[in-house]
Amino acid sequence: MSVLTPTRGVRAIDRINPVAKLAAALLLAAVLVLTIDWVSAAVALACEMLLFLWAGLTLRVFLWRTALVWLAAPSTGITTLLYGQASGQEYWSFGLIQVTDGSIDLALATTLRVLAIGLPAVVLFITVDPTDLADGLGQVVHLPARFVLGGLAALRMVGLFIEDWRALGLARRARGVADGAVLRRLGNQTFALLVLSIRRGSKLATAMEARGFGAPIQRTWARSSTFGLREWSLIGIGLMIAVLAVMISVSTGNWNFVFA
Known part of the structure; x- marks a missing residue:
């Protein structure tokens, strides 16, 4: 059985308010973007892998x-390795490419930082339902209802756009116009999807206005969005990871404040 197989105690993450997941992910990202060093990113990534x-x-x-x-x-790391700031001993160079001690450190730090920021963001939002997120943004964060509901409607349309893309591809093949150059076919199909998306978005906006979604009144919500101990615990865990990463980085002398 996989080590990431769901267990009975894991299901609590599905009941955590999406706003708390968003806050925890943003908190980690905000701390990690303040420095470019491999120690803080490695500590945060190690803690995150345990929580995964x-x-x-x-x-x-x-x-x-x-x-x-x-x-x-790794793609970002390789680019930094080849074109990053040169410092220390030089190991290889060719034109604008210079591989030095400084570029190696930057490449390692960049790679780990992308993983430490990206992985928790993806994992936390895998279990997020768009409607729950909209409820949380409207009731907990108190964002304007028109903005929240518009964003929810847009998220709900993503699945339809995927189906439209497949239908367009099948329709073009049926007409015998999908066997040409790949780039040309991709461009034509993308433009067709863009036109279809604009038309569908306009119809959806008109339908929502007709149903009173844009009315300047205090909106009520069908489901209540609660924010309690579970949510604060998740934010607290994110804060602890961020503080631990900063403390270890500073204590080892690797903290590299990007705005200094």
């Missing part, structure tokens, strides 16, 4: 949902 065991995800789902983060992190 209780995220209620199988190993396959975890790797699949976070695949883009795993691909983006």
Whole structure:
């Protein structure tokens, strides 16, 4: 059985208010972007990997949902390694490319920081329902109802856009116009989807206005959004990880404040 297989105690994360998940992810990101050093990012990432065991995800789902983060992190690190600020001993150079002690440290720190920021954001929001998030933003954060409901409607349309993309591809193949150059086909199909999306968005906006979603009144909500001990505990865990990462980085002399 995978170490990331859901257990009975894990299911509590599904009941945590999405606003708390958003706050915890933003808190970690805000601290990690203040410094470029591998120690703080490594400490945060190590703590996060331990918490991922209780995220209620199988190993396959975890790797699949976070695949883009795993691909983006080394890509960013390689770019920094080749074109980062040169300092210390030089190991290899070619034109604008310089691999030095400084670029190696920056590449390692950048890779770990992308993982430490991206992975918890993805994992926390895998279990977020768009309606619950809208309820939380409207009732807990008290954002304008028109903005919240508009964002909710947009999120609900993502699945339809995916189906539209597939339908457009099948329709173009049926007409025999999908066998040309890949880039040209992608551009034409993207433009067709853009036109279809604008039309659907306009119709949705008109329908929502007709139902009074844009009325300047105090809106009521069908479901209450609570914010209690579970939510504060999650934010507290995020704060503890951030503080621990900063303390260890400062104590080891690796803290590198980006605005200094």
